[in-house]
Amino acid sequence: MIGSRREGFIGRVMLVALMAVTILPFVSLFATALQPSGTYPLGLQWPAHPQWGNFTQAFEAAQMGKLLESSVLIVAGVVPVSVLIATMAGFAIGHLRMPGSRLAFVLFLIGLTLPFEGVITPLYYEVQGMGLLNTRWAIILPLIGLFMPFSVYWMRAHFVTASADLTDAARTDGVNTWQLFWRIHVPLARPAIASLTILLFLFTWNQFLLAIVLVDDPTKRTMAGALGAFQGQWGTNIPLLCAGSLIILVPTLAVFLIFQRHFVVALLQGSLKG
Amino acid sequence: MLDRSTSRHRAVHEPAGSRRVPWRKPGARWAGWLFAAPALGMYGLFVLRPLTLTVQYSLYQWDGIGPSTWAGLSNYATVFSDPALLGIIGNAFKLIISFSVIPVLIGLAAAVVIRRISTSRLAVMARTVLFLPQVIPLVAAGIAWSWLLSSTGVANQFLSAIGLARITRAWLGDFNTALPAVGLIGAWVLVGLCTVLLMSGMTKIDPSLYEAARIDGAGLWREFTAVTLPSIRQEIAVCVTVTVIAALSSFDIVYISTQGGPGGVTMVPGLEIYELAFSHRQVGLASALAVVLVVLVLVCVLPIQRLARKEGPR
Numbered sequence: 054m055i056g057s058r059r060e061g062f063i064g065r066v067m068l069v070a071l072m073a074v075t076i077l078p079f080v081s082l083f084a085t086a087l088q089p090s091g092t093y094p095l096g097l098q099w100p101a102h103p104q105w106g107n108f109t110q111a112f113e114a115a116q117m118g119k120l121l122e123s124s125v126l127i128v129a130g131v132v133p134v135s136v137l138i139a140t141m142a143g144f145a146i147g148h149l150r151m152p153g154s155r156l157a158f159v160l161f162l163i164g165l166t167l168p169f170e171g172v173i174t175p176l177y178y179e180v181q182g183m184g185l186l187n188t189r190w191a192i193i194l195p196l197i198g199l200f201m202p203f204s205v206y207w208m209r210a211h212f213v214t215a216s217a218d219l220t221d222a223a224r225t226d227g228v229n230t231w232q233l234f235w236r237i238h239v240p241l242a243r244p245a246i247a248s249l250t251i252l253l254f255l256f257t258w259n260q261f262l263l264a265i266v267l268v269d270d271p272t273k274r275t276m277a278g279a280l281g282a283f284q285g286q287w288g289t290n291i292p293l294l295c296a297g298s299l300i301i302l303v304p305t306l307a308v309f310l311i312f313q314r315h316f317v318v319a320l321l322q323g324s325l326k327g
Numbered sequence: 328m329l330d331r332s333t334s335r336h337r338a339v340h341e342p343a344g345s346r347r348v349p350w351r352k353p354g355a356r357w358a359g360w361l362f363a364a365p366a367l368g369m370y371g372l373f374v375l376r377p378l379t380l381t382v383q384y385s386l387y388q389w390d391g392i393g394p395s396t397w398a399g400l401s402n403y404a405t406v407f408s409d410p411a412l413l414g415i416i417g418n419a420f421k422l423i424i425s426f427s428v429i430p431v432l433i434g435l436a437a438a439v440v441i442r443r444i445s446t447s448r449l450a451v452m453a454r455t456v457l458f459l460p461q462v463i464p465l466v467a468a469g470i471a472w473s474w475l476l477s478s479t480g481v482a483n484q485f486l487s488a489i490g491l492a493r494i495t496r497a498w499l500g501d502f503n504t505a506l507p508a509v510g511l512i513g514a515w516v517l518v519g520l521c522t523v524l525l526m527s528g529m530t531k532i533d534p535s536l537y538e539a540a541r542i543d544g545a546g547l548w549r550e551f552t553a554v555t556l557p558s559i560r561q562e563i564a565v566c567v568t569v570t571v572i573a574a575l576s577s578f579d580i581v582y583i584s585t586q587g588g589p590g591g592v593t594m595v596p597g598l599e600i601y602e603l604a605f606s607h608r609q610v611g612l613a614s615a616l617a618v619v620l621v622v623l624v625l626v627c628v629l630p631i632q633r634l635a636r637k638e639g640p641r
Contacts, residue, residue, distance in 0.1 A: 064440040068449060071437055072456045075519055078471035079459070081481050085474065096484030142366035151359025157367065164374050166628050168576030170597040171621040174604040174613055175380035176373065178391075198373025201366050230358045259464040261579045262597075266605065277464035277579070284470055284583060291474060298470045302463050309462040313455055 086111075086296035094291065104292070111297035114287065119272040120279045121304065123189065124258060127275055130193035132253045135200045136246060142201075143208025144234055148215050158209065164202030169262050172199075180267055191267035192275065196260060200253055207252075211245035212238070248319035251312060258305055276301050378621075384614035391610045402615035412616065415594045416623070418506060419575045422595065425510025426517055426574035431566050433514075434521030439551060441522075442529045450526075457519030465516065469583030472512040473499060476584075499585050505593045512580050517573060521566045528562030529555060564635030568628050575624050596620045 080097070087103040088094040090110060111117070142161075146154045180191045215238055223233050239246070257275065264278025271282035280301050287294045385402050389395035406412050444450050460468060475481045476498040483495035498508040532555065540550045556563075578597035581587060587594035587602070596616055603613035 061444050064442075064444045065447075065449060067437055067440050068444075068453050071433075071518070071522065072453055074515070075456055075459060077481065078468070078475055078515070081475055082471050093479060095479050097481045138365040138369065142363040145359035145362035149359035149362065151357055151363075154359060154363075157360075157363055160367070160375075161370065164370065166572060166624050167374065167378070168572070168597065168620055168624055170576060170578060170600045171617045172374060172377035172381060173600070174384065174610060174617065175377035177605070179373075179377060179380075194369075195373040198369040198371075201370040201374065205366055205370075230362075234362070255462065259466075261464065261466050261582075262601075265582075266601070277466045280464060280466045280470070281583065284466075294470065295474065298467050302467050305462050305464070306459075309459075310455075 082295045082299055085292055086299055088292040090292050091290050092292065107292055107296040108300060111287075111293050112300055114293065115279070115283045115297050115300070116272055117297075117300055120274075120276060120301070123273055123279070124276045124304075127189055127192055127196075128254055128257050130189065131196045131200070131257045132250060135197050135204055135253055136250050138197075139201060139204030139249070140208050140239065140242065140246060141234070142205045143210075143212050144238060146205065147209035147212030148217075148220070148238065149230070158205075161202045161205045164199075165206060167199075167202070169199060173262060173266055176263075177266055186267060187269050187273065189268070189273050192260070192263050195263060195267070196257060199263075200256065204249055204253065207249050208242070208245060211242050215241065247315065251315055251319045254308070255305070276304070381614045381617050381621075384610055385618050387611045389610040390608040391604070392608075395611070398611055402611045403619070405612055406615050406619055411591065412599070414591070415596055415599050416619070418593065419577070419595050419620075419623075421506060422510055422513060422574040422577060423571055425507065426513040426577070427567060427570035429510075429514050430517040430521040430570055431525075431563065433518050434525045434566065435563075437518075437522045438525040438529055439555065441526055454523055454526075457523055459519070460516045461520055465579035466583050468512060468516055469580045472515065473584045476508050476511075499593075500589055502589055502592055505585055505589060509577075509581055509584060509593050512584060513573065513577065516580075517570050521570070524562050524566055525559060528559035532558045561635055564631050568631050571627050571631070572624055575627065576620065 084097055084099055085094050086107055087100045087105065088107075089100070089102075089104055090107055094100075142157075145151060146158050146161075176195050177186075180186055180195065185191045185194070219237060220233060223237055228236070259277045260275050261277040261281060264274040265281055268274050268278065271279040274282070280298060283297050283301075284294060287297065386398060386400070387395040388398040388402075406416075441450055441453070477483075478495070478497040478500075482498060486492065486495050496504065498504045536554045536558070537550060540554050545553060576597050577595050578601070581593055581595050581598050582601075585593040587598050597620070600613045600617050600620070603609045603616065
């Protein structure tokens, strides 16, 4: 009894220590963001006169409004289409199992561990050939393709467990495949679709490599890509850089805290399935 | 895969697939291909085609603009003989220690200790907090840590405070510490994920297994190796897979925190591919390195998957 109480205490201490290390960079960013702009602050210290104006200054310097708009447009272009076509493919491979579906599945598996660096060079020339370089389509279209292995794998994992009896019953009622998909199986797949949507939102918002390679103009990039450019431009003004980084973090953090429970479950499942 | 209930469903329903109601139209059996077509199209256009092009480029000498000349396997010969490029591949493997080994070990230790308080409010809060690094862009993590590890950053402030002022330095700018410092950033990002994953695996272990082990007189260590480890093999495999891929294909963190410097000691394959292809205009060599990277990831990840599958409970 005493033993397990002591273990409980050690557990708490360890947990608090881990949490402290996790939060430290955020605290440091915040304290530094409030130092006078252009100074070289020393370590972690609360400023005598917090400069809240740094946030406004960083917001304008980074054209944060435009960045936000750009990221939202990219997410709107990537996520709904990806989820839709991956759900359809997952349904086909996992449930309809048309002749040769095994082959289609193996084809998608090839891409599951593929690092984006493995295809980035030809992607550049491909997108250039399509005349889409430096537009948001340069990020949107390739990302949809690159998300397919994981997304199809994810949706297939749901649809292999979908009820075959339900399908048989619907078939005898004369329902065609399209109606079967939309009216019966999509509503049942809602939890899997919701988790996938959250994950793809996150992957898109934080996408960096595609953004810096395919789009030069930071205001047409994702948030992560824009942050890279912001660092290049304001890297010497540390308080401003910290303020800008925090502003760029806010949208993901907000979405995370709102959908917290879904997020943790989705990410856990996501990594388990992936 | 996560919840066991789904595999039970599968066991009930899967045989049913073979006795489907006969299809009305003969073409309906093939309708699945129409459903899969859009996904296959996008995947083929933006993944499979570039992938084959990467292999094709790797066989040529090309500056990205002018005509290309056939180079055979010479680009690969360069990748496997150039000391700088070999060093870069070596760096990726060194990063496995801090991206993969350390987070999994810390995650295991933390999860074992935390398991006993896993339902407390603190543990629930920890799940949220430890996930924060997973949610933010890696770029932001890079910026925050570049500042923490700079010569005037918190790391040095802390060291000075405990009387270690003589070892303070710009951690990311020092030849000896830059790579471990980059590794530290990766470890920070991945420790939380591993801890929460392993913790969730441990909460599913039947408590009677522990009671049985205690009755058999097993100590804490024996309990850990005989009960805990085998039960969470699947979760460990996932942690190792995810973190090894993150280590080998790291890009964002290095790009932001060191750009591969100082003197190339933190250069990794991902960043080198980017530089070769887009700064040095050596598309062929960049592509050969890309092919090697893709293969390395597969070679490292596939055995882990097979181990987990063969001996795993499912």
